[in-house]
Amino acid sequence: MTETNGNALIKLEDLRVYYDLGGGGFFDKITGGSGERRIVKAVDGVSFDILKGETLGLVGESGCGKSTLGKALLRLTEITGGRAMYSGKDIAHLSDREMREQRKNLQMIFQDPYASLNPRMTVGNIIGEPIRTFKLAEGDAVEKKVAETMEIVGLSRRFIKRYPHEFSGGQRQRIGIARALAVDPEFIVADEPISALDVSIQAQIMNLMEDLQTEKHLTYLFISHDLRAVRHVSDRVAVMYLGEIVELAEGKSIYEEPLHPYSKALISAVPVPDPEIEEKRERIILEGDVPSPINPPSGCHFHTRCQYAIPECRKVEPKLVQIKPRHYAACIRISPEQPRIEDVAEV
C-alpha cells in the first residue's frame, strides 16, 4: 500500500518507446501514401513509480501500448527516450552485458502459455535454463532447485521430465511462472497472465500470484485488459490510452470514482455478473474505435472520442497531475478544485 511503503523499486521518467515505420520518402509519395513519416508512439512520455512490494495494475485497450511499456521495463524492446530507473540504475542506458545481469532481478510472465514455452524442452530444462544461465546452482543442485520451484507453483515434481504439450493451459502458465521465479527475481512483469485461461483457472493463477508475492516479497506490474482481474490483484491501477497514462490511483478509488472521462467509460463498459445491477446501470458508450497509434490525435489523444472535449483539448497535451490525494489524472478540464467532469458543462 502506498502510505505504508513509500520507496520506489522502479521509477519511470518521461519514458518513450517509438517505432519508426518509415514512409514519407519517394516511394511512399508515388504509391499514393500520405507522404508523412509514420511513427508509432507506443509509449509516449510515461512517468510513474512502482513501489516495493506492491502490484501496479496497468489497464487499457489493445494497441494502447501497455505491453510495450512492460517490455521496455525489461528492455525487451529499445527505449527511445526518458529514464527507467531500477535500484539506482537507468535500464535504458545499461550495456547489454549489464542488462543481462539485471534480468535475474527483472522477470516476465507471458500471456500465451502455448507460445512462450519451447515445445522441444522438458519442463525441467525450461525452468532449469535460467538457473544455469545465471549460475545460481550447478549439477544436481539445479534439479533440486527446479523441483522446489515446481512445487511452489503447484506442479508435482514427478512432471519434471515431461514436455509442455502434456499440460493444460493453466498448468503451462504455472510452468511460465516457475521459470520466472527460478532466479528469485525482485520484480515481475505479468503481461495478460490469465487472459488465455478458463474462468475457473483464472482464479487459481491470480491466487497463486498473490501467495507468491506475500511469500517472496515480489513486486508486480500486472498488465491486463480485464478490469475485474486488475482490480482484484492490484494495489494501485494505471489507465493507459494511446501511449499515455491518463489516470493513476489506488484500485478502490479508481473503480469507485474514476475521474478521467476515458477511465469512466472504460469502467462503465465492464459487464457486472449481477442481473439486478445490469438492469439499472447506465453505460457510457464511447463512439467509434481507438484511433491509430500511428501519428495519434494532437493534444489530448482522447479528445476525438470525449464528450467533454473543448477546442483547447486539441492543442494542449494534458499532464498527469494530482487531483485528489494519491489520485492522479491527465485532463485539462478537471482540477483539485473541480474534480468531477460531470460538473463541467458539456460542449
Next chain:
Amino acid sequence: MSENNGNLLTVNDLRTYFQTEDGVVKAVDGISFELKKGETLGIVGESGSGKSVSNLSVMRLIPEPPGKIVSGDILFDGIDVRRLSDEEVRNIRGKRIAMIFQDPMTSLNPFLKISTQLMEVTQIHLGHSREQAYDHALEMLRKVNIPAPEKRIDGYPHEFSGGMRQRVMIAMALSCEPELLIADEPTTALDVTIQAQILELIKGLRTELGTSVILITHDLGVVAGMTDKIIVMYAGKIFESAPTKELFAKPANPYTKGLLKSVPDPAHEHGEPLYQIPGLPPDVANLPPGCPFAERCDRAEEICEREFPPFVQINENHHSLCHFAKEVHASSGGE
C-alpha cells in the same frame, strides 16, 4: 414432439459425439432446452463444455466425420432440422437462423469486398437483384452504425477494425431478418468499450426485429445483462438451467456457485483471496462414471463419484444436475 407450444426452437436430448484417436468424445451428451420467440438464452461454460458444439448441431454445421449427431430432436418452428436435406438446411441457414462467431477476421472472406459478401446473402435468400442487394447492404451497414457506409461498403475486411468487422458480421447475419440469431462468443476478441457497443447493438436490434437470440459465452457478466434465461454447461451436459435472475440469486449447482464466486467482484477489498474451483476441467474422452464435476466439487460425497447425478427440478423453470441440488439451492442466496 408434434406441438411446439409457442417455442421457436426445441432441442430434446441432443447427443453429438466425435470419433477421435482417444476414443469417443461425447461433446454434447443429452441436452434439452427451449427457446420462445423474442427470448434470449445464454449458454455459459468453459472450453470443452460443449456450448459451441450444441449450437453447431442446431445449425447442422458439425463436420461429419469425425462428428455425428447421434440422437435427439431439433425442432425449429416445428421443422425437424435433423431430417432436412442439405439443400433444405441451406435455405434455413443464413435466412431464418443466422450465426455470428468469435473471430470476425476468420469468418469474413479476405478476398471479397464487404459489399459482395453482404449482397450474396440477400441475392441467394431473398432473390434480390444486384441493385436491390446493394441498397439493402448499405442500409444494413447503416443500421449497425458503420460510419460513412457509402464509403466503407466497397472496402475489404482488412481495412476494418475488429469491432467494425464484428458489426459487418452482424449486418450480414441480420440481412434476412432471421428469427433466430446464434452469437458464439461475439465479443470475446474485442476490447471492453467495443464490447459494450456491440452488446448494445445486439440489444437494440433484438428489440427492433423481435429476433430470438442464443448467446454463447464464458463471461458471466455478459449474460447477466443480456439474457432472459441461462444454461450452464460442463463436460457436455447441462449442469443447471434457470431464469437469469434466479440463477444469479439462488444457484442450485455447486459448479455454478463456484463460477459465480470465482469472478472478481470490484466491490471486494484487495487482498482477500479469490474463491477458486480446484483442479482442471475434465478430459471429455475419459469421463468418470459418477458426476464429472465430483473431483473438483466442495460439496461432493461418496455417492457423487459412484453414481451419475439426477437432473433435479427445483421449480417450474429451474433444474440442476446434482445429487444435492435441493440442499445447494436452499443454502444459496444472501451471499
